[in-house]
Amino acid sequence: MNKASSKSKGVVIEPQETRSSEASGDLLRLLVENIKEYAITILDPEGMVTSWSPSAEKIKGYKADEIVGKHFSAFHTPEDVASGKPERELAAAAKDGRYEDETWRVRKDGTRFWANVILTALRDKKGNLLGYGKVTRDLTERKRAEEQIRQQSREILEMATVPVVQVWEGIVLVPLIGVLDSERSQQLMEKLLERITATSSPVALVDITGVPTIDTKTAQHLVETIKAVRFVGADVVLTGVRPAIAQTLVHLGIDLSNVTTRSSLAAGLRVAFGMLHLCVSAESAD
Amino acid sequence: MNLLDEGSVAIVEETDIVTVRQTVREAAGQIGLGVTDVTRVVTAASELARNVFKYGNGGSMTWKLLESEFAKGIELTFQDKGPGIPDIEQALQDGFSTGGGLGMGLPGAKKLMDEMSVDSSPQIGTRVVVRKWRSI
Amino acid sequence: MHRETITVIKVRGVLMVTMPADPDDATISALQEKTLEAMEEYEARGLILDLSRVDTLDSYFARTVTETGKMVNLMGGQTIIAGMRPAVAITATQLGLNLAFIRTALGVDQALDLMSEEHPV
Numbered sequence A: 001m002n003k004a005s006s007k008s009k010g011v012v013i014e015p016q017e018t019r020s021s022e023a024s025g026d027l028l029r030l031l032v033e034n035i036k037e038y039a040i041t042i043l044d045p046e047g048m049v050t051s052w053s054p055s056a057e058k059i060k061g062y063k064a065d066e067i068v069g070k071h072f073s074a075f076h077t078p079e080d081v082a083s084g085k086p087e088r089e090l091a092a093a094a095k096d097g098r099y100e101d102e103t104w105r106v107r108k109d110g111t112r113f114w115a116n117v118i119l120t121a122l123r124d125k126k127g128n129l130l131g132y133g134k135v136t137r138d139l140t141e142r143k144r145a146e147e148q149i150r151q152q153s154r155e156i157l158e159m160a161t162v163p164v165v166q167v168w169e170g171i172v173l174v175p176l177i178g179v180l181d182s183e184r185s186q187q188l189m190e191k192l193l194e195r196i197t198a199t200s201s202p203v204a205l206v207d208i209t210g211v212p213t214i215d216t217k218t219a220q221h222l223v224e225t226i227k228a229v230r231f232v233g234a235d236v237v238l239t240g241v242r243p244a245i246a247q248t249l250v251h252l253g254i255d256l257s258n259v260t261t262r263s264s265l266a267a268g269l270r271v272a273f274g275m276l277h278l279c280v281s282a283e284s285a286d
Numbered sequence B: 001m002n003l004l005d006e007g008s009v010a011i012v013e014e015t016d017i018v019t020v021r022q023t024v025r026e027a028a029g030q031i032g033l034g035v036t037d038v039t040r041v042v043t044a045a046s047e048l049a050r051n052v053f054k055y056g057n058g059g060s061m062t063w064k065l066l067e068s069e070f071a072k073g074i075e076l077t078f079q080d081k082g083p084g085i086p087d088i089e090q091a092l093q094d095g096f097s098t099g100g101g102l103g104m105g106l107p108g109a110k111k112l113m114d115e116m117s118v119d120s121s122p123q124i125g126t127r128v129v130v131r132k133w134r135s136i
Numbered sequence C: 001m002h003r004e005t006i007t008v009i010k011v012r013g014v015l016m017v018t019m020p021a022d023p024d025d026a027t028i029s030a031l032q033e034k035t036l037e038a039m040e041e042y043e044a045r046g047l048i049l050d051l052s053r054v055d056t057l058d059s060y061f062a063r064t065v066t067e068t069g070k071m072v073n074l075m076g077g078q079t080i081i082a083g084m085r086p087a088v089a090i091t092a093t094q095l096g097l098n099l100a101f102i103r104t105a106l107g108v109d110q111a112l113d114l115m116s117e118e119h120p121v
Helices: A002-007 A022-034 A054-060 A078-082 A085-096 A140-161 A182-199 A216-231 A243-252 A265-285 B016-030 B035-055 B105-112 C025-042 C059-074 C086-095 C108-118
Strands: A038-043 A049-052 A098-106 A112-123 A129-138 A165-168 A171-177 A203-210 A235-239 B002-011 B059-067 B071-080 B115-121 B125-135 C008-011 C014-018 C046-050 C078-082 C103-105
Touching: A038 A054, A054 A129, A078 A085, A085 A098, A085 A112, A085 A129, A112 A140, A165 A265, A171 A182, A171 A265, A182 A203, A182 A216, A182 C086, A203 A216, A203 A265, A216 A235, A216 A243, A216 C086, A235 A265, B002 B016, B002 B035, B002 B071, B016 B035, B016 B059, B016 B071, B035 B059, B035 B071, B035 B105, B035 B125, B035 C059, B035 C086, B105 B115, B105 B125, B105 C086, C008 C025, C014 C025, C014 C108, C025 C059, C046 C059, C046 C108, C059 C078, C078 C108, C103 C108
Parallel strands: A171 A203, A203 A235, C014 C046, C046 C078, C078 C103
Antiparallel strands: A038 A049, A038 A129, A098 A112, A112 A129, A165 A171, B002 B059, B059 B071, B071 B125, B115 B125, C008 C014
């Protein structure tokens, strides 16, 4: 038993006589009663609620007489209860002394809140489990703020990774730099098509000078992009096809035979001018 | 996983395919999907609803909006009253066709969505569940 | 459920059809019949199909469009699809739809230009 108690972690409850004065006990009680941000709950070893702080009432909606004596799984989502999570949490806290989690919890009225939960095993000096201390913090607002920031930074990143510029009336240009993975190529397609339709540009120059290597996936993304551009009624000139890229494309068996390609951006631009000019000359030739 | 909202549409007449598209468009917009992703989900729903109507003796579409720690998502379940698909693997392949269509119903919907599962037997008919997620 | 109607108009020898935003299957098949009848009646040079309002192009709709295009070609005309929206184009690509043999244009204006270049009156 002695060996076990030295091994088992958690808060050790001191016997009454070694505790500080009655007055500091009162102060501790006052602290617990006045803390607003944390719901403080004491559970017995089976997980039944034995003590309930005023802040817990405010955060979770139960009055003390409604929840004391009930199992703490009342705060869990039905999905968590079904998967046996409340029991696993108690077991983890008993084993390691402490269990912490950020998760969805449920208020009395059924609404959910994003909670930081810390469960601490409470043991006497001999290592016997007396129960658990549970501190719960409502982080719903913080989570919403984090989501918003994540969303904003993603939008900024999108702007930076796929810059689409109009270089001439009727011509837009995308200089691609770096690796073209599936997420980026989705952004490329969306931005490019938006700009093409917004500026009524019949020609799009896609410059891959800054793309270090091309694999089958990347090539497929390019082929898809070109196809989508054609669906909205414009055409792509692929520029910056360096010798190494040309070799790779042929070795991979990527068919770009009906796509206009040029090695340099300058050459591609001339083709684009030609395409716009051709429209005019074809009309007068007919 | 949190359930934010749900609803369902019966697929009995051909015009119910339009109702499915409109319902799904509205629901997908609620979880903040971009216009391209909304179009993908609605197009997949249109393919699957037509399958239910044309080859499955009708049935229903149920939608759910889900929220987890990292993502919000839309889940669509299509249940028909048909004879079931004998070979699901084959039905999920490109170009497979049961009713003289383009055979894009199942494989097409699969490409447009993030997840897809198909259950089928002569007793219960065919049930297709698809999901699209938006990371948050 | 109200059914949207398809109107086929003729401009400078070209048929123009604007598809509604969310047509049901019956409206889509009416597109084919009405267009082919009008091709015969007006001896039109071609068909401009304005998809700028369409927000869902599924395989049934796409197949009807390509079939109609082929039929119009057989009757001696050209078909141009105009104004497909970016989101619709991306979805169509991913779905593997093929609009081969059909020309596309950014809008009805550009489609009319194309038609005059290639099939002058």
